[in-house]
Each structure stands twice: as structure tokens, then as C-alpha cells.
Amino acid sequence: MRRYDLIVIGGGSGGVRAARVAATQGAKVLLAEESRVGGTCVIRGCVPKKLMVLASRVGMEMQDGRGFGWTFDAARFSWPDLKSNVDAELDRLEHAYATALSRAGVHTEASRAELLGGGCVKLCSTGERISGERILVATGATPINDDDLIGRSLCATSDDFFNWTTQPRRVVVQGAGYIALELACLLARLGSEVSVVFRADHILRGFDQELREHLQAELAAAGIRLVPRATLTAIQRDGQGLSATLSDASVITTDAIIRAIGRRPNTRGLGLARAGVTTDDRDAIVVDDDFQTSARGIYAVGDVTNRIQLTPMAIREGHVFAETVYAGRARSALPSIVPTAVFTTPELATVGQTEAEAVAWHEHVDVYSTQFRPMKATLSGRAGKCFMKLIVKRADDRILGAHLVGPDAGEMIQLLGVAITMGARKGDLDATLAVHPTGAEEWVTMRTPTRRHGRSEAA
Ligand code: FAD
Numbered sequence: 001m002r003r004y005d006l007i008v009i010g011g012g013s014g015g016v017r018a019a020r021v022a023a024t025q026g027a028k029v030l031l032a033e034e035s036r037v038g039g040t041c042v043i044r045g046c047v048p049k050k051l052m053v054l055a056s057r058v059g060m061e062m063q064d065g066r067g068f069g070w071t072f073d074a075a076r077f078s079w080p081d082l083k084s085n086v087d088a089e090l091d092r093l094e095h096a097y098a099t100a101l102s103r104a105g106v107h108t109e110a111s112r113a114e115l116l117g118g119g120c121v122k123l124c125s126t127g128e129r130i131s132g133e134r135i136l137v138a139t140g141a142t143p144i145n146d147d148d149l150i151g152r153s154l155c156a157t158s159d160d161f162f163n164w165t166t167q168p169r170r171v172v173v174q175g176a177g178y179i180a181l182e183l184a185c186l187l188a189r190l191g192s193e194v195s196v197v198f199r200a201d202h203i204l205r206g207f208d209q210e211l212r213e214h215l216q217a218e219l220a221a222a223g224i225r226l227v228p229r230a231t232l233t234a235i236q237r238d239g240q241g242l243s244a245t246l247s248d249a250s251v252i253t254t255d256a257i258i259r260a261i262g263r264r265p266n267t268r269g270l271g272l273a274r275a276g277v278t279t280d281d282r283d284a285i286v287v288d289d290d291f292q293t294s295a296r297g298i299y300a301v302g303d304v305t306n307r308i309q310l311t312p313m314a315i316r317e318g319h320v321f322a323e324t325v326y327a328g329r330a331r332s333a334l335p336s337i338v339p340t341a342v343f344t345t346p347e348l349a350t351v352g353q354t355e356a357e358a359v360a361w362h363e364h365v366d367v368y369s370t371q372f373r374p375m376k377a378t379l380s381g382r383a384g385k386c387f388m389k390l391i392v393k394r395a396d397d398r399i400l401g402a403h404l405v406g407p408d409a410g411e412m413i414q415l416l417g418v419a420i421t422m423g424a425r426k427g428d429l430d431a432t433l434a435v436h437p438t439g440a441e442e443w444v445t446m447r448t449p450t451r452r453h454g455r456s457e458a459a
Helices: 013-024 039-044 046-068 079-104 178-189 209-221 311-326 355-361 375-380 409-421 426-431 440-444
Strands: 002-009 029-032 107-109 113-117 120-123 129-137 141-143 170-174 193-197 225-227 232-238 241-246 251-254 256-259 263-265 298-300 340-342 347-352 365-372 386-393 399-406 451-453
Touching (some): 002 013, 002 113, 013 029, 013 079, 013 311, 039 079, 113 129, 170 178, 178 193, 193 251, 209 225, 209 347, 241 256, 347 409, 355 386
Parallel strands (some): 002 129, 170 256, 193 225
Antiparallel strands (some): 120 129, 232 241, 347 399
């Protein structure tokens, strides 16, 4: 039987990083990947999504160009051309990941792997059993579409979306999380008629309430039909295309339906019970602070643990795991401050506590906010406003959160994330000289609180 120091199951963000770092430290590592190396982020997530978002903004730029004296004749968008260019880039990235693994000395098997217990793993492509001193499960998550919705097989998930060879004229998106909205938005900007059906009153559960309301209004103004407080109850194919019946008995006729109602950890059929690995009621692998599962020698990182399902977190977890075990470094803490962006158009980005969270945690909280028309809109005539908001703890002036909707929000929040992770205070922003004329200068020029929470001035 082949023996390894580490067997990694899953070649996505977390698995690839862990395998590379462990191998670089001299460990004998095997990585098994059942689909394509790179995983969700590279093949069916962040990367193709962002490329398509960028594509969807080109038409807007051309429209905006008119106000700046430009004219464009006979502009035409080709979905097949975009798809083939995106696919070529994904092939290039997949190859780059595979090369980096092999240069680090990782042996990669193009196979599904399952746990057998007793430190053994089965490679399903050949049936071979291999053994590992340690096993790392990094199998990610998968879109949910196995509930009792009638006609759900007629619906697509985000995985299917990235394989579409033609652009549907009409699309219904179910869900109001970031994946649902990003796909809805990019399709709408590329010319599809898009309806978004979701259960709640507002999109993006868990984000700052004012931001949710602001973005919701912006998306509606951009022509996306938002259908709150509703769910899909049945899907049928008829002569017109697909009929989606909603919980209020209304029917939307469409050409495609994307369900983006959540992602389930990829743990089914993995042999976890056989190997003594405990999962929770949402199928996620339960781990401790050292990524150790309930079975000795078996670890898990990334989306399969269903904590913060973001690429940088999976990468960080894979890195920390491998450095701690194979480089003998003391375990570094995972970041508690998580900057993140939603790549709708306009973008939304956020770091730290929402206003509601801050008020629940701290007695005295000041909120600074501003809304303004981006400079570009003065000539382009495009409607819509930027919205920025800072949440500050009055007792020590610390910035607890920063939230915004507007162009380049993702780029801005990355840098604010540095400041807030370093413990920046509102006074630090006040002391920073503005860069003029930019949208970002508003972060350092907000002087008067919009709201003050807490009765007394002293905290
Ligand atoms: P994955 O990257 O999913 O990798 C798991 C791998 O394991 C897969 O390649 C899978 O094929 C393989 N596998 C599964 N089971 C087995 C098995 N039994 N044997 C062998 N191989 C197996 N995050 C961001 O930070 N920013 C974004 O903008 C962003 N956009 C996203 C957009 C979409 C549409 C989606 C779906 C996700 C997005 N994410 C984004 C989330 C991000 O992609 C994930 O958080 C990240 O990929 C998780 O990494 P992972 O290593 O845990 O799992």
C-alpha cells in the first residue's frame, strides 16, 4: 500500500494551499481531486464570475461614454465569445495550479477519494487503497437544489450557469445572497430580463440594514425585477418556455431559472461516519481550533466546515494547518475581521460590525454616513448614489465597521480592512489627508455623526 505523510482530499483553494505548504516543508503529499484542480473559486466561482461581471460593465461604460463625447457604432455583445475567452483563462489557471503543485512535489491523482477509516483512503478511479499519517478533507461545498420544489430538475445552479453556451433572454433567480445577486446583475447588464425571487423583505441577509436597502433600491432602478416575500412552488415547461409559479400564485414565464439558495458542505458519500468524523445538522464537518475533526489524524478546512465560506478564508485555513503541522510553527490566529465584497453593479463591500451588531455589543456607538453622486455621473447622467458608512465605538474612537455601496467598493474595502485590522480609530481617518478628487476621500472627510447610539456621552 502506498503511504503518505498527508493525503489531501479536494484540490480547491484550501486543499491546494495546504498540500503545497506541507510538501514545501518536506512532507510526502498526495492530493486527490475528482473534478478540476483549482476548485470552486477558479473553475465555477470567484474567477469566472468576476470576469463576467467585468464583461457586463463594458456596455455601461460605452453608454456613459456618450456624456464624455464618445460615440460607439454597432456595438454587439457575443455570449459565446465571452464564454470561450473565460474558458481559456480558466484552463490557463488550472494548468498553473497543477504546475505549482507538481513543482512543490505534491503527487496529484485525478480521482474522487473516500475515507475508509484506519488512516486509509480509497481512490475511486482505480479502487486503490492508500494510507496517510494525516488526512485533510477540503472538499468544499455544492449548490443546494434537492429540496421538494416541483420541477427543480428544470432549474440551474451556479455550477450550471458557468456552462451555459447561450444567454437566456429571460431569467428568474431564486435567492438574495451574494451569488444570486451577482449572477442576476451581470445577466441584467448583459441584456437579459431578470427577476429575483426571495423570501425576505430585503436582499443580503446578515449585511448592514441600510446597505441592504440602498443596494436593493439601486438594483430595482437598474431594471432588475425584485420579488420579495415570495418563493418558488413549481416549475413547468410549456410552449412559452418555463413557467415558475410563486408562493403568491403568480406565474413568471422565463427561459431559465437559477437557484442560489445556499451551499451544502460536500460530505455525502465521503465515508465520514466509517472514519469516525462527526458532522453537524447541516452536513458540515465539525473541527476544533486546530482543524482537527473528531477522528484522530483527520483534519478539515474550508467550505466543508461551513464557517466563513470565502476563498481567502479557505486559503488561510489550509496555510495555517500545514504550517502548524509541518513547519512546527505556533498556530497563528485566524482573522476575526473579514473584509468582503459583493460584485453587483454597483458593488457593495463591508468590513467589521454592522450598525445593529455594534449597538448590540457596545453601549455608545456613533454612525457616520454619506450619500453622494459619483463625479462620473455628472457627465454620464447615470442615476444612482454612492453610500458610505462608518461605525465607531465612542468609548475609544475605534472603527468597528465600514460599509459602502458604489463603484470600486471591493477595492476600497480591502484597504480599509488593513486599517481596521490594525485597530484604526476615527481620529486616524480624520488625520489622513484626502486624495482629491476621488470617491474614497469621503472616508476621511466625514466629521459629524449622522446618529449617536447610547444615552450618556461617557462610555
Ligand atoms: P473548493 O474550492 O470548493 O474545493 C473543493 C474541491 O474538492 C473541488 O474541486 C471538488 O471537486 C473537490 N472534491 C469534492 N469532493 C471530493 C472527493 N470526494 N474527492 C476528490 N475531490 C473532491 N469567495 C470569495 O472569497 N470571493 C468571491 O467573489 C466568491 N465568489 C463565488 C462565486 C460563486 C458562484 C461561488 C459558488 C463561490 C464563490 N466564492 C467566493 C466562494 C469560494 O469559491 C469558496 O469559499 C472557496 O472556493 C472554498 O474553497 P475550498 O477549498 O473549501 O473548496
